Amino acid sequence: MNPKPKTLAIVGYGRMGRLVEQLAPANGFEVVLKLNQGNNRNGEGLTLNALADVDAAIEFSTPEAAPSNLKRLAELKVPTVAGATGWLEHLPEVTRAVQESPSALVWSANFSIGAAVFSRLAGVAAELMRDETGYGAWAWEIHHDTKKDAPSGTLLHLVDTMRKRGYLRNIDVSSNRAGRHPGTHEIGFDSAADTITLRHVARSREGFAQGALKAAQWIIGRKGVYTFEQVLFG
Ligand SMILES: NC(=O)c1ccc[n+]([C@@H]2O[C@H](COP(=O)([O-])OP(=O)(O)OC[C@H]3O[C@@H](n4cnc5c(N)ncnc54)[C@H](OP(=O)(O)O)[C@@H]3O)[C@@H](O)[C@H]2O)c1
Secondary structure, eight states: OOOOEEEEESSOOSSSHHHHHHTTTGGGGGEEEOOOOOHHGGGGGGGGGHHOOOOOOEOOTTTHHHHHHHHHHHTEEEEEEEESSGGGGGHHHEEEHHHHTTOOOEEOOOHHHHHHHHHHHHHHHHHHHHHHHHHHEEEEEOOTTTOOOOSSHHHHHHHHHHTTTTTOOOEEEEEEOOTOOEEEEEEEOOSSSSSEEEEEEEEEEEEEHHHHHHHHHHHHHOOOEEEHHHHHHO
8 A cells, every 4th residue: 555645835836846746646745735926925825824734845936035935944844845046145044944943954956866966977077187287177057048047056066066076277167048958067178188078968857856856755754954965875
């Protein structure tokens, strides 16, 4: 017999929120609350009453709305998956809210499993290249023309990963916004002798929604702030 589904709130019911809803039943969730700008302006939909029977929330709103939604969900002790991008300068205050409550949060600019593996590979490549001064590095991404933040959170995370692994020379960063691309990220190293290119191509948004639902199952029953890489690799 299948276990009873966990209850899920979707905060940010746009393209990603709708996809999460579609894939929720196959991932052991029943969606019991859906909030968008219309019913959650200034966080008015995030009440103790509305969230009383919610096991986890998945937040895919906007860079502007995400920080206050995430802090409110932390105050209400709802284990949350933070999928929106472009709000990371507020991570310290969101982390404080989660720790003070205490509650639980998993955040990532990219919930695709392939992209998490790609980020690990970028870190290894950066470490191997850190003393090879004959090589220059670049980091590039392209997304659909409605994506609000640029460079993408994923690209910023890739560059940060490369820096943390000791690659301190210039990394030339660029972005494009055009058409319907769900997201392509690339890092590369070039020298007089050769070029290395590492590229991750998202084929659809489904991988992000699947990863967010996997993180939502994982975060239930935990306390603290985690990244998706910790969910996948420990
Ligand atoms: N981490 C990842 O893997 C990943 C993958 C893809 C996208 N993203 C990010 O996820 C976010 C959403 O992407 P999307 O493509 O789904 O965008 P979207 O289609 O524009 O949807 C955004 C939704 O947020 C809602 N919203 C605005 N203010 C809100 C508030 N105060 N409370 C609750 N909802 C609110 C909007 O409501 P209305 O419809 O009422 O305006 C809309 O439904 C973006 O930041 C995007 O970059 C992350």
